[in-house]
Amino acid sequence: MLLMAFVAGLFSFANAQKAQTVTIKTPTVQCESCKQRIENDMARVDGVAKTVVNYKNHTTKVTFWTDRTNIENVKTAIANIGYDADDVTANEEAYKKLPLCCKKPEDGGGPAKKH
Numbered sequence: 411m412l413l414m415a416f417v418a419g420l421f422s423f424a425n426a427q428k429a430q431t432v433t434i435k436t437p438t439v440q441c442e443s444c445k446q447r448i449e450n451d452m453a454r455v456d457g458v459a460k461t462v463v464n465y466k467n468h469t470t471k472v473t474f475w476t477d478r479t480n481i482e483n484v485k486t487a488i489a490n491i492g493y494d495a496d497d498v499t500a501n502e503e504a505y506k507k508l509p510l511c512c513k514k515p516e517d518g519g520g521p522a523k524k525h
Contacts, residue, residue, distance in 0.1 A: 429459055431473040432481055438494045439465045440520055444512045448491055455479070455487045470495070 439448065445463040448470060452461035457478030462471045472484050488495035492504035492512070505513070513519025 428476045429473050430476050430481075431471060432484065434470045434472060434485060434488065434495050435468060436463065436470045436488060436493050436495055437468045438500060438512075438514055439463055439468055439470065441465055441511050443509060444493065447508075447512070448488060448493065451491045452484075452487060455484070458484065458487070 436448070439445065442465070445465050448463050449461045452458050452472065457475045458472060459475060460471075460473040464470070470488060474480075474484055482498075485495040485498040489498040490501045490504055492500050492506075492508045494500050508519075510519050
């Protein structure tokens with residue numbers, strides 16, 4: 411009987427530890443510096459297991475633990491780093507602190523142009 415309770419407890423613990431992977435549109439991500447900044451900062455966000463940024467496709471794939479965070483918190487975390495994330499606009503103060511190469515072209519940013 412005790413063994414059955416232990417096994418049932420392990421099963422419910424395993425279910426609570428469910429990881430979810432989502433792909434978020436990050437249209438303002440445009441260079442290697444953006445990629446590194448997001449991946450490094452997201453590594454410190456509670457509940458986020460893995461972040462992979464593809465700046466050529468303007469997407470960010472995030473794997474997170476559903477018992478510790480959710481998709482809206484993940485998008486807000488990206489926005490708080492200074493980047494748009496799906497329907498969540500970048501935090502204005504964080505955006506202002508980004509290097510010029512990471513800013514939107516209309517703000518004078520973008521990858522360096524080759525002559």
